[in-house]
Amino acid sequence: MVPHRWHILFLVCTAQFMCVLDDTIVNVALPSIQHGLGFSNANLPWAINGYLVTFGGLLLLGGRASDLFVRRTVFLAGLVVFGVASLACGMSQGSAALIISRAAQGIGAALMSAAALAILTVTFTGAERNRAFGVWGGLAGAAGALGMLLGGILTSVLSWRWVFLINVPLVVVVAVMSLRVIPRARAQQRPALDPLGAISVTGGLGLLIYAIVHTEQAGWGSPVTLACLTGAAVLLAFFAVAESRHSAPLIPLGVFRRRNVSGGVICGILLSASMLALFFFLTLFMQRVLGYSAFENGLAYLPMSLAVVVTAAMSAQLVGRFGFRTLLVAGFVLIAGAMAWFAQVDVDSSYVTGLLPPALIGGAGLGATLVSVITTVTHDLSGEGESGIASGLVGTVQQMGGALGISVLSTIAAARTDSAMADSLGTSAALVEGYQLAFYTAAGVAVAGVVVALLVVTRPVVAAEKEGASHPAPAPGA
Incomplete structure (x- = not known):
C-alpha cells in the first residue's frame, strides 16, 4: 500500500494533461503567433511540429530512464525542463526562438510523461490500477479536445x-507537491546505460517523425522526405542490432514476442492515427466550411470531451469484468461508426444533427480504447524494471500514430480536394469531398x-471467470 497513492495519481495525471494539452492548445493560436512573430507560411507548422518531434523521439529514452534511475527525479527533471521551456515559448521574440523553445518543451514532456506513467504503474495494482488508468486515459483524451477550447x-x-505561460504555475505546483508526495524510489536493479541504443532510437524516431510531418508540405517523394526516411531506417536497424547484443538494452526486443505488448502497440498507433486525424479534419471543416470562430470551434468539442471522461471512467470498471480485448474491440467499433457518420458531412451540415451525435459516439470510443490500450500494453509489462518500458512504448506510439495519421490522411484529403476543384467544384464543396474521404479512410x-x-x-x-472456475482458464485464443 503506497502512501498518498491517490494524491500521486492526481499529480501524474495533471502532468500528462499538460503534455497532451500542448499537442492541441497551440492550433487555434497559430494565426496570432504568425502575426506576432513573423512566421512564414512554410515555417508556421513547426510551432507544433517542433514539440512533436522531440516529444515522440525521446519517449522511449524517458521510459527507460524511469526504470534505471529514481522515477521521481526523472519526473521532476522533465517538469523543470517543460516549465522553463514553456516560459521561453511565452517570452519568444522571433520564430526561431519559439521553434527551439517548443523543441525543448518536447524534451521535458518526454521525460515527464514517461516517468508519470511508470510511477502510476508501480503505485497501483489490480482493480485500483484499472481505475487509475481510467482517470489517466479519460484526462488524456479530454485534454486533446479541451486544448482547442482553452487555446x-x-x-x-x-x-x-498565455497558451504557453499557463503551464508555468501548474508546473510549480506539481513540482512542489511531488517532492512531498511521490516516494523517492527506483527499480531494484543497478543502473546501466545504453548510449548507442539511446542515440540510435532517438535519432531514428526523430527522423521518422520529421519525415512524416514534412510530407504535409513537400510530399512523400521529396528529396528531404526520402533522405529522412532512409536515415531513420538505417538508425533503427542499427538500434535493433545494438539492442540484441547489449546486456542492459534500452528496450529488450523480446518484449514484442508478448502478444499483448505487440498487439497493444499496434492498436495504440491505429487509435492515435484515427482520432488525432479526426481532431485535425473536424477543426478544419468547422472553421473553413461552416465558418466557426476559434472559440465556437473549441466549444463544439466540449460534448466529446465529456464523453471521453465518462466512458474512460466506466471502462476502468468494465475492463476488470470483461477484459481489455473486449473493450478494445467495442471502442474501435464505436470510433469506426463515428468516422463513417462524420464522412456524411456537407456544406449545409448542422451541429446538432450532423456533428454532435458522431462526436459523442467517437468520444465514447476514444475513452474506452485509450484505457484498453494502456491496460493491454502494461498487462505483460508489469514486472520489475519494466514499467518505464511500458510507459515509453505507450507514449511513443501515440505520438507516432498521430503524426502518421495526420500526414497520410492530409495527403489523401488534399489530393481529393484538388481533383474536385479541377472538376469546377466550389472551394467549400471541394474541401468537403477531401474531408469526407479522410473520414472514410480513418x-x-x-x-x-x-x-x-x-x-x-x-x-x-477476468474476475467473473475466476469466481466460477476452480482452475485457470485456457490460454486466450487457444
Whole structure:
C-alpha cells in the first residue's frame, strides 16, 4: 500500500494533461503567433511540429530512464525542463526562438510523461490500477479536445503567449507537491546505460517523425522526405542490432514476442492515427466550411470531451469484468461508426444533427480504447524494471500514430480536394469531398484496430471467470 497513492495519481495525471494539452492548445493560436512573430507560411507548422518531434523521439529514452534511475527525479527533471521551456515559448521574440523553445518543451514532456506513467504503474495494482488508468486515459483524451477550447479563450481574452505561460504555475505546483508526495524510489536493479541504443532510437524516431510531418508540405517523394526516411531506417536497424547484443538494452526486443505488448502497440498507433486525424479534419471543416470562430470551434468539442471522461471512467470498471480485448474491440467499433457518420458531412451540415451525435459516439470510443490500450500494453509489462518500458512504448506510439495519421490522411484529403476543384467544384464543396474521404479512410483505420484486437491481443481471465472456475482458464485464443 503506497502512501498518498491517490494524491500521486492526481499529480501524474495533471502532468500528462499538460503534455497532451500542448499537442492541441497551440492550433487555434497559430494565426496570432504568425502575426506576432513573423512566421512564414512554410515555417508556421513547426510551432507544433517542433514539440512533436522531440516529444515522440525521446519517449522511449524517458521510459527507460524511469526504470534505471529514481522515477521521481526523472519526473521532476522533465517538469523543470517543460516549465522553463514553456516560459521561453511565452517570452519568444522571433520564430526561431519559439521553434527551439517548443523543441525543448518536447524534451521535458518526454521525460515527464514517461516517468508519470511508470510511477502510476508501480503505485497501483489490480482493480485500483484499472481505475487509475481510467482517470489517466479519460484526462488524456479530454485534454486533446479541451486544448482547442482553452487555446481559443486564452488567445481571445489575453494573448497567444498565455497558451504557453499557463503551464508555468501548474508546473510549480506539481513540482512542489511531488517532492512531498511521490516516494523517492527506483527499480531494484543497478543502473546501466545504453548510449548507442539511446542515440540510435532517438535519432531514428526523430527522423521518422520529421519525415512524416514534412510530407504535409513537400510530399512523400521529396528529396528531404526520402533522405529522412532512409536515415531513420538505417538508425533503427542499427538500434535493433545494438539492442540484441547489449546486456542492459534500452528496450529488450523480446518484449514484442508478448502478444499483448505487440498487439497493444499496434492498436495504440491505429487509435492515435484515427482520432488525432479526426481532431485535425473536424477543426478544419468547422472553421473553413461552416465558418466557426476559434472559440465556437473549441466549444463544439466540449460534448466529446465529456464523453471521453465518462466512458474512460466506466471502462476502468468494465475492463476488470470483461477484459481489455473486449473493450478494445467495442471502442474501435464505436470510433469506426463515428468516422463513417462524420464522412456524411456537407456544406449545409448542422451541429446538432450532423456533428454532435458522431462526436459523442467517437468520444465514447476514444475513452474506452485509450484505457484498453494502456491496460493491454502494461498487462505483460508489469514486472520489475519494466514499467518505464511500458510507459515509453505507450507514449511513443501515440505520438507516432498521430503524426502518421495526420500526414497520410492530409495527403489523401488534399489530393481529393484538388481533383474536385479541377472538376469546377466550389472551394467549400471541394474541401468537403477531401474531408469526407479522410473520414472514410480513418474509419478503415479503426476497423483495422478491431481486426488486430481480435487476432493479436489475448483475452486474460477476468474476475467473473475466476469466481466460477476452480482452475485457470485456457490460454486466450487457444
